[in-house]
Structures are given as C-alpha cells and as structure tokens.
Amino acid sequence: MAKDFYGELQLGILGGGQLGRMLIQEAVNYNVNVHVLDPDKNAPCRKLCNRFECGSLSDFETVYNFGKELDMITIEIEKVNVDALEKLEEEGVVVYPQSRVIRLIQDKGLQKQFFKQNAIPTAAFQLISSRDKLYDTSIALPYIQKLRRDGYDGKGVKKISSVHDIESAFPEPSLVEELVDFEKEIAVIVARNDRGDITTFPLVEMEFNPEANLVEFLISPSTLPLEVQVAAEEIAKKIASDLQIVGLLAVEMFLTRDGQILVNELAPRPHNSGHHTIEGNLTSQFAQHLRAIFNLPLGSTAARSNAVMINLLGEPKYEGLAKYDGVEEVLSREGVFVHLYGKKYTKPFRKMGHVCIINDDRETAIKNARWVQETLKVKA
Amino acid sequence: MAKDFYGELQLGILGGGQLGRMLIQEAVNYNVNVHVLDPDKNAPCRKLCNRFECGSLSDFETVYNFGKELDMITIEIEKVNVDALEKLEEEGVVVYPQSRVIRLIQDKGLQKQFFKQNAIPTAAFQLISSRDKLYDTSIALPYIQKLRRDGYDGKGVKKISSVHDIESAFPEPSLVEELVDFEKEIAVIVARNDRGDITTFPLVEMEFNPEANLVEFLISPSTLPLEVQVAAEEIAKKIASDLQIVGLLAVEMFLTRDGQILVNELAPRPHNSGHHTIEGNLTSQFAQHLRAIFNLPLGSTAARSNAVMINLLGEPKYEGLAKYDGVEEVLSREGVFVHLYGKKYTKPFRKMGHVCIINDDRETAIKNARWVQETLKVKA
Structure with missing residues (x-):
C-alpha cells in the first residue's frame, strides 16, 4: 500500500477535533487526501481537509456513506458506529484501528475482561x-x-x-x-503496524487537574526507575500484540505506592498524553500513527529533550467566543510551543489548546510550564 | 494586533505552493484563517485553507479583489502585482513584507543599487x-x-x-x-517584526545542483569560522534594518576564496534555504515569519541538532503523474523527515518535496543525506 498512495490515498478520519487537526498537520507531509466526519460544523478540522462532512459519528448510515468511497479510515475518537466500520471492512475499506479493537475498547467492561483474560495487571x-x-x-x-x-x-x-x-x-x-492507592499516573503510547512491528514512546508521568479530572501537566521522559519504565513499556507492547491492533494505542496506567503497575484504560488513537512528542521526540505520535496505518517502518521515538505538556483549558466561569490572554507573553520565552485548536467557543475546562515546553534541563522545563500555566488563559 | 486575532484574523497568502503549504501547517497552531490565491487549480495549498482562489498573481484586479476584505496579506513568491498591494496598504490592509520591499526585490537591478547605496558588499x-x-x-x-x-x-x-x-x-x-570566484554559497535567514526586533537563523552552507541550478543540499549549522558566521549574520541584520522589512528575509551570499562575503540576492519570504529549521531549530522559519508579521516576540533560532536538507527534485526524463520511489526505505532510518508538497505532476527538476536529515553527528547527517538522495526518487 505504502508505495502507491502518495497523492492518491483517500483517508477518512472519524472525528474532526484537535487530534484530527494535528494528524492532518502531519498528513500534509505525505500528500494524503483527508476526509473528515464530525457532528460539529465548527469542528477544528473543517477548513483543513479535502472534504468535511458534518454528520453524526454514531449513525450507521452516516458513517457508512462517509466511508464507502474511501481507501482507509481511522479515528480520533472511539465513540463511533462500529457496525458501519465492520461493514466497510467487509467491503474492502481498510479500517485502522480495526473495528473489533474499537468495539472492545468502547466498552470498559470488555476492556477489563480482556485485561483479565490476557493476564494484564489491572485493578x-x-x-x-x-x-x-x-x-x-x-x-x-x-x-x-x-x-x-x-x-x-x-x-x-x-x-x-x-x-x-x-x-x-x-x-x-x-x-x-x-480504589487504587496510586503514587503516579503514567502512560505509554505504543504503535503497531500491519507487519507486526511494535514501538513504544518513552514513559510519561502525568498530573491531573482534580477539579476537571483531565490531564493538565505531563512530563517526558519519566525519571522513574528504569525497571518501572521497562515494565510499563513491556505491558504496553503486550497489549498491542495481544490486540493485534494496527495504529496507535495509548495505555494509561497507575503506579501504586508499592511499585505495582496497573493498567487503567486504553485509547486506540493519538492521545492527549502524547502531544509533547511533536517537539519532544524524534517522531511525533501523529507521524507514528500514520506510519503504523500505512504499514511504513515505525519511527524512532527517542526523546530530543525534556518536554512538559500542559493543556490549555477554558477558564472556569468563562463561556462564549474564545479570547486568549498571554499568548504573546509566553512566546517570549525560549522553548515554548503554543498549539491552539481552532475552537470558536470556550467553556469551563474545555480543551482549547496545549503548550509544549522543552528544555535541556528538566527542572527549568517544569518551572517554565508552571509559569505558562499561570500566564496563558482562555477567557471569553 | 497579536492579542485580538486568534481565531479572527483573515490572512491572505499570495501563492499557494509549498512555501504557503508549510506556512499553513504552522499557522494552524494560531487559529489563523488562511486565504490563498494561486493561478494553478492544483496548487499544493488548495485543500488546506479557508478559501482558495484560482487566479493570476500578476493581475491588478485579481490581487486587489482577493485582498480587499482581508486583515493581512503576505507572500510566498515575489512575482505578484505590487500596485494592487500598494492600493490595499493605502486602504488599511496590512501587507507584510511591505509592497515597497517587494517592489525593490522584484527588480534585481534595484536590489543591486540598494546594496550599493547602503554599502552592502556585493559583486x-x-x-x-x-x-x-x-x-x-x-x-x-x-x-x-x-x-x-x-x-x-x-x-x-x-x-x-x-x-x-x-x-x-x-x-x-x-x-x-x-563572475565571483566563490568557495561556498551561504545563506542567512533574518526576521524582523514591526517593533524592530531582528533575529537571524544560524548560517547555512549550500550545495547546488549545477545541472538544475537549484539548492540541492544544505547543511546547518555551518562550521565555517566564527568570524565568517558573525559577519554574514551582521550583513543580514543590516539589510533587514536598512529595508525596515517586516517578515522573513533570506539573504543568499557568496563566500569568496579570499574570505570576502558578497551578497548575491534577497528573497522576502520563507525560503528553500530554511526548510531544515522545521526539525533542526527551536523555531522554524515558518513560525518565525508568522511571529514577525503578527508582531509577536521573535523565537529562538538556536539549532537543536545538525540538519541537512535535500530538495526532492523530479527525476530527469520523467514527466507526468508523480510516483515516489523509496519513501518507505528512507523512513526506516532514524532522523529522516520527508515533506512532500502535494504536487500532482512531476517534471525534470521540479521541486516535489524535501527531506531533512538530522543527527547529533554532522558527518553521519551528511552521509545519511547522500543515501537519501540516492534512494528517494520522483518518477512518473
């Protein structure tokens, strides 16, 4: 497939949010024709693709009709009509991740049973x-x-x-x-292509915003003991292999106070815990997802520097047309990369963008990230 | 201006080629609404912008009508109707680089006279x-x-x-x-914003393809003696300052065998000699151009690693629908970044893409670049 598609491949993305948007920024490098389906007519991808269709992701007919003329379909959100994807697969459209993987991951009960059946540690x-x-x-x-x-x-x-x-x-x-008494939330993003190559990104540590229950602050690479890093990466590889997934898989885990790793949940797509890879690693998660689904060699995931990622969330109490305070100020500091998601309206805790802060010194990166967090605000 | 435009600014780009395409990839991060004018209905930008207009860049009415509802206009090619830009400026549209700068640079005679009048060394x-x-x-x-x-x-x-x-x-x-008896062709890209901040990218060394007379191979950062680097950067800064340009300016120079630097010519826009900055430097030339025209603080231009850029030119003797040989193979090597430009048709020496090769070791980067050059071919 890889050799033929440059300039010809018609790729559909289910979902037109920020993950789709960043995937398109990368897909441009490979001449991929991108088609996007999203229920929001103001979706972040709407002006960046060959075809934007406004429609429901959970409706069978809509998804089926969107996909039937395409060569390949991928997702940037799991909540999609899997029956339509299954039918498209039967008719020869390549769906990566595969419909059976999405079906399993859509249901947290099936996910947990899968962990149990495959001896993957979980609460x-x-x-x-x-x-x-x-x-x-x-x-x-x-x-x-x-x-x-x-x-x-x-x-x-x-x-x-x-x-x-x-x-x-x-x-x-x-x-x-x-209830898991955890010390840290950690995540590994793993990619697998159709020939079975599997590569993990270095382990990252996350800090959550307890009020919004969202990843707010992420540090890469982790400085946890090497055996923890290796163990977490091995778990992620095993899951990718057991699932035989093609594409990217984010594996969120708890590191318990007694040093155990427990898998929390999976996302079969680019993930918020991998945004730092755009500037922080040799291959970004978006580039890696494309390599995986196009069955290309997977890229090196080596860290280029310490990277801290913060989500730019809508400020509490503000709702309406988004205004950004402090962009200019944060751009005055070296190693600060702002990514806005093109969302017209803000509301409390809505993900409006992210910022990646890189620095050769880890502590400086963290310090700068805290400063960015205090300085850059999304209001209305 | 900077604070208000996120999500609202309507930016026009004259020209919809690869430079516009890479500029859009970056502009996505700032929620800029991009409008593109290009005479080619298959232009690389056509599917990546809010509005694509197919029309002549040299026709007064076409350029004027394209621009009159926009907030700001920039260029990715100098060959545009400057009278229309001048009228748009008079009517309050911000044009960066300014029409008078484009007018001067469009005419190599005026360029040379400008060098002479401002004591800028030139042949x-x-x-x-x-x-x-x-x-x-x-x-x-x-x-x-x-x-x-x-x-x-x-x-x-x-x-x-x-x-x-x-x-x-x-x-x-x-x-x-x-005729200049030069040892090397060198280039410095300089950026200037409206508040007068000026920043240069590190000097790069170029190798030309003598048959196609195009940059084929570029090495960053240069290992020329520090005094040459400093002198070249000072010349670039002086030109940006003398011109009072807002935006990016590529300054191509000769280093003569007796160690003199002579300015060859200018390009007031992102330039082929700056493509390596996407992966090689903290701020890419495209990000820097946006920072400059939006009057934001200019970004750090520090090199993140050695970077070699090669142009991916249409193979001699092949003309027609482009096919890419060897993409998969080159992607198997670490630190190889492929950028295809979305051009449907190839012809001999047409710029179809570029590849950036990074490595901590300069010699390895060069060796890998030569291998990429032998491996990756655009045929029809």
Whole structure:
C-alpha cells in the first residue's frame, strides 16, 4: 500500500477535533487526501481537509456513506458506529484501528475482561448491570464506578464512598473497580503496524487537574526507575500484540505506592498524553500513527529533550467566543510551543489548546510550564 | 494586533505552493484563517485553507479583489502585482513584507543599487537596458547576465563567456555582474517584526545542483569560522534594518576564496534555504515569519541538532503523474523527515518535496543525506 498512495490515498478520519487537526498537520507531509466526519460544523478540522462532512459519528448510515468511497479510515475518537466500520471492512475499506479493537475498547467492561483474560495487571473489578446490583458487589467500599460506555475526559466516572452514594450512582451498565492507592499516573503510547512491528514512546508521568479530572501537566521522559519504565513499556507492547491492533494505542496506567503497575484504560488513537512528542521526540505520535496505518517502518521515538505538556483549558466561569490572554507573553520565552485548536467557543475546562515546553534541563522545563500555566488563559 | 486575532484574523497568502503549504501547517497552531490565491487549480495549498482562489498573481484586479476584505496579506513568491498591494496598504490592509520591499526585490537591478547605496558588499555590476549594450559593458568577460525581473530558481541567469555568447544573451533589461570566484554559497535567514526586533537563523552552507541550478543540499549549522558566521549574520541584520522589512528575509551570499562575503540576492519570504529549521531549530522559519508579521516576540533560532536538507527534485526524463520511489526505505532510518508538497505532476527538476536529515553527528547527517538522495526518487 505504502508505495502507491502518495497523492492518491483517500483517508477518512472519524472525528474532526484537535487530534484530527494535528494528524492532518502531519498528513500534509505525505500528500494524503483527508476526509473528515464530525457532528460539529465548527469542528477544528473543517477548513483543513479535502472534504468535511458534518454528520453524526454514531449513525450507521452516516458513517457508512462517509466511508464507502474511501481507501482507509481511522479515528480520533472511539465513540463511533462500529457496525458501519465492520461493514466497510467487509467491503474492502481498510479500517485502522480495526473495528473489533474499537468495539472492545468502547466498552470498559470488555476492556477489563480482556485485561483479565490476557493476564494484564489491572485493578480488581466487577461488571454491574444496574444500580441495584451495587448493593451486593464483591468490591469493598470505597470504590470507583465507571460507565461501560461513552465515558470521556473524566465523565462517566464516580467515586462511591459509602452505601449512601449508591442512590446517586450511575443507573446504566457499569463496572466497579477497587480504589487504587496510586503514587503516579503514567502512560505509554505504543504503535503497531500491519507487519507486526511494535514501538513504544518513552514513559510519561502525568498530573491531573482534580477539579476537571483531565490531564493538565505531563512530563517526558519519566525519571522513574528504569525497571518501572521497562515494565510499563513491556505491558504496553503486550497489549498491542495481544490486540493485534494496527495504529496507535495509548495505555494509561497507575503506579501504586508499592511499585505495582496497573493498567487503567486504553485509547486506540493519538492521545492527549502524547502531544509533547511533536517537539519532544524524534517522531511525533501523529507521524507514528500514520506510519503504523500505512504499514511504513515505525519511527524512532527517542526523546530530543525534556518536554512538559500542559493543556490549555477554558477558564472556569468563562463561556462564549474564545479570547486568549498571554499568548504573546509566553512566546517570549525560549522553548515554548503554543498549539491552539481552532475552537470558536470556550467553556469551563474545555480543551482549547496545549503548550509544549522543552528544555535541556528538566527542572527549568517544569518551572517554565508552571509559569505558562499561570500566564496563558482562555477567557471569553 | 497579536492579542485580538486568534481565531479572527483573515490572512491572505499570495501563492499557494509549498512555501504557503508549510506556512499553513504552522499557522494552524494560531487559529489563523488562511486565504490563498494561486493561478494553478492544483496548487499544493488548495485543500488546506479557508478559501482558495484560482487566479493570476500578476493581475491588478485579481490581487486587489482577493485582498480587499482581508486583515493581512503576505507572500510566498515575489512575482505578484505590487500596485494592487500598494492600493490595499493605502486602504488599511496590512501587507507584510511591505509592497515597497517587494517592489525593490522584484527588480534585481534595484536590489543591486540598494546594496550599493547602503554599502552592502556585493559583486560589481552594471545595469543593461538591451542586448546591444552588452558589447560595451565595463564588466570584464566572462560575466553573469541576470534578467532584472522574473528570474526564479536559476531561470533568468546566463553565463556570458565570450562576445560570441552575446548573440544568445537575454534581450530584456538585465544586469551584468562580475563572475565571483566563490568557495561556498551561504545563506542567512533574518526576521524582523514591526517593533524592530531582528533575529537571524544560524548560517547555512549550500550545495547546488549545477545541472538544475537549484539548492540541492544544505547543511546547518555551518562550521565555517566564527568570524565568517558573525559577519554574514551582521550583513543580514543590516539589510533587514536598512529595508525596515517586516517578515522573513533570506539573504543568499557568496563566500569568496579570499574570505570576502558578497551578497548575491534577497528573497522576502520563507525560503528553500530554511526548510531544515522545521526539525533542526527551536523555531522554524515558518513560525518565525508568522511571529514577525503578527508582531509577536521573535523565537529562538538556536539549532537543536545538525540538519541537512535535500530538495526532492523530479527525476530527469520523467514527466507526468508523480510516483515516489523509496519513501518507505528512507523512513526506516532514524532522523529522516520527508515533506512532500502535494504536487500532482512531476517534471525534470521540479521541486516535489524535501527531506531533512538530522543527527547529533554532522558527518553521519551528511552521509545519511547522500543515501537519501540516492534512494528517494520522483518518477512518473
């Protein structure tokens, strides 16, 4: 495939958000014709592609019709109509990641069962069909309840601390999971191409914004002990191999206080925890995803320098046409890379962009990142 | 201006080729709405902008109508209708580089006079109104004849070795220039913003393809003696300052065998001799051009590693729908970055893309670049 497609390949992306946008910035280098489907007529990709279609990602007909003339389809969000993708696959459209992988990952219950079946370390869990069943789960209180489907960016997750909380728990099919006493959240992005080559990006450490429950601050490469790094990368490789996925897979993990690594969840696409790779690593996650789905040799993931990534979230209390305070100021400091996502409207904690801060000295990178965080604000 | 435009600024680019394309890849990070005018309906930018207009860059009405609703206009090619730009400036559209700078640089005769008036070192020259005048020029044979207008990528330049060559010399207004016995061709890209900040990229050394008369191979940073580097950068800064240009300016120079630096010519825009900055430097030339025209602080131009850039030229003898041989192979080597320009048709020596090769070791970078050059071919 690789040799023929330059200038000819018609690639569809399900989702036209920032991940699609950054994927297009990279796809330009390979003459890929990009088609985008997104329900938002103001989606960040709308003006950067050969064809933009405004339509539902969960509707069978819409996804099927969008894809049927394309050579290849990939995703930048998991919440898509998998039945349509399966039919497209049957009809010869290449879908990477494969529909069966998306189907599995869409359902956090199936994900957890997959971990269990493949001896991948993960927190103890139980599948729950309805709220009533929470009263006699085998998992001890306090625990975490997660919706099986459609959770996203911290939505669909609740902490259940006592039996009183069960009244306000999610009524939908869910899973409950042992509360993990973790020291750090860590992530590894792994890529696998169709010939089975597998490469991981160096382990990153994350800091979450507890109020928004979003990755807010990410440090690459990790300075955790080498054995932790190797173990986490081996887990990510095993998952990619067990899934036989083609494309990028983000593996989010907990490092517990007693040094255990537990897999939290998967995302079969470019991921927020890999944005720093654009400036921080030899190959960006977006370039790597393209290499993987086009069955090209995977690129070197070596870090070029310390990189800290911060999400640029809509300020609390501001909603409306986005205005950016402090862009000029942060650009005056060396090694600060601003990426705005082209979103017209801001709302509290909406991901409006990210900033990557690189520096040969790790502490300076972190210090600069904190300064950027205080200086750059999205208001309305 | 900087603070207000995120998401609102309407930027026009005259020319929709690879320079515009790479400028757009960067402009995406700042939510700039990009409008492009190009005479080729298949121009590389056509699918990457808010509005693509197919039309002549030299026609007054076309350029004026394209620009009159925009906030700002920049160029990726000098051969544009400057009268239209001047009128747009009068009507309040910001044009960077300014129309008077483009007018001066469009005419190699005016360029040379500008050098002379500002004591900028350049080869001795004489302006020639018609071919007949070549018989009694003060410049000794052999010399170089250059068309005053519309020379591009080695076109419009002739070596006149003897009086017999004069018969086939250009009949149009031209200049003749002393033949420079140079050791190396070198270039400095300088940026200046509206508040007068000026920054240069590190000096680069170029190797030309003598058959195509195009930059084929470029090495950054230069290992020439520090005093040469400093002198070349000072010349570039002086030119930017004397011109009061806003935007990027590529200054091509000769280093003579006796160690003199002579300015050859200027390009007031991103330039082929700066493509390596995308991966090789902290700020790319495209990011720097945007910073300059938006009056933002200029970025650090520090080299991140040794970088060698090669142009990917259409193979001689091949003409038609472009096919790329060896992309997969070159991507298997670490530090190789392929940029294809989205041109549908190839012809001999057409610039179809470029490849940047980075390595901490300069000799390895050069060796890998030579290998890429042998491996990657554009055929039809």
